[in-house]
Amino acid sequence: MKKTSTLLGTSLALVMFLGSCASSYRPIRPQTVHYDYNEISSTGALSTSFAYDVMTLRDNKKYAKKESKNNLKVVSMKVVNNSNTPIHVGRDCRLFMGGREIIPMDPTVAANKIKQGVPIYLLYALLFLNITQESTNGSYVTESSSTSLPIGLPIAAGNMLVAGNANKRMKEEIIGNNILNKTINPGETAYGVICLNESTTGRLKFELNPA
Numbered sequence: 001m002k003k004t005s006t007l008l009g010t011s012l013a014l015v016m017f018l019g020s021c022a023s024s025y026r027p028i029r030p031q032t033v034h035y036d037y038n039e040i041s042s043t044g045a046l047s048t049s050f051a052y053d054v055m056t057l058r059d060n061k062k063y064a065k066k067e068s069k070n071n072l073k074v075v076s077m078k079v080v081n082n083s084n085t086p087i088h089v090g091r092d093c094r095l096f097m098g099g100r101e102i103i104p105m106d107p108t109v110a111a112n113k114i115k116q117g118v119p120i121y122l123l124y125a126l127l128f129l130n131i132t133q134e135s136t137n138g139s140y141v142t143e144s145s146s147t148s149l150p151i152g153l154p155i156a157a158g159n160m161l162v163a164g165n166a167n168k169r170m171k172e173e174i175i176g177n178n179i180l181n182k183t184i185n186p187g188e189t190a191y192g193v194i195c196l197n198e199s200t201t202g203r204l205k206f207e208l209n210p211a
Contacts, residue, residue, distance in 0.1 A: 022116060022163035025170045026058040030076040030177060030191035033057070039205035046093065047080040050204045054193075055114075063170060066114035073196040074110070074174065079206060081184040089190070090180030092209055097202040107178050110195035111171040118167070121159035127152025 035049035051057070054076045055064035067074060081087050094101055129149045179192030 022121060022159040023060070023062045023166060024162060025063070025166035025173075026060055027169070027173055028054045028058055028074075028076055028177075028193060030078070030193055033076040033078075035076075035078050037203060039203055041205060041207045043083075043208060045081070045083040045208050046087070046206045047082060048204060048206045049078040049080075051076045052201050060170075062116050063114050066116075070113045071197065071199040072105070072110055072113060073198050073201065074114070075194050075196060075204065076191075077179045077194055077204070078189060078191050079179060079182070079184060080189045081186055084186050086183055086185050087208070088183045089192075089206065090182075093206040094209060095194070096205050096207060097196075097198070100202075102196060102198065104180060105195040105197050107174045107193070107195050108171070110197075111167075111174050115167040115170065116163040118160050118163045121156050121163060124152040124156035124159060125150070127155060 033051050035051050038049045040047050129151045177193045179194050182190040184190045
């Protein structure tokens with residue numbers, strides 16, 4: 001008896017279409033990022049350090065690709081309060097890129113735009129392994145039977161689980177570390193993340209609101 005195993009033609013096309021599996025999420029951890037750029041506010045009250053491309057830095061390739069596709073920037077930030085009074089970043093400050101004031105994105109909106117697709121991995125459920133058994137008499141096939149095994153179901157479930165968990169961790173970090181929600185006491189430093197709806201990069205700086 002001869003036994004052969006093959007992927008069905010539609011399954012081969014499916015594998016080529018999907019191309020890759022879901023990716024896990026590697027946290028940004030703003031307090032561990034190396035900051036090359038530093039800007040001081042006009043009054044000297046705030047020192048702003050920033051780092052772009054942190055998704056790429058942490059090897060979150062799928063999220064970095066979605067950033068670029070949607071003209072978004074997830075930026076890691078370090079802000080030092082040089083004044084003698086507490087500063088709430090979102091309430092007391094404005095953000096500038098160069099000489100232009102910009103409005104940060106709602107982190108929930110940004111997270112939803114850059115998240116991995118989850119339902120797309122249901123297509124793996126269409127992946128079947130075809131096993132054919134043949135009985136031969138000399139060079140002639142006397143009996144043939146085939147069985148198709150749905151090997152794609154566990155692959156689909158596994159990828160959906162990984163993608164869903166990764167999206168949850170990404171969203172929790174971006175929202176939980178929103179620098180705009182930080183209150184910085186005198187002489188202290190805050191680390192966080194900010195999301196920008198910008199296609200270009202530039203030097204970032206927080207300025208205190210006019211008195």
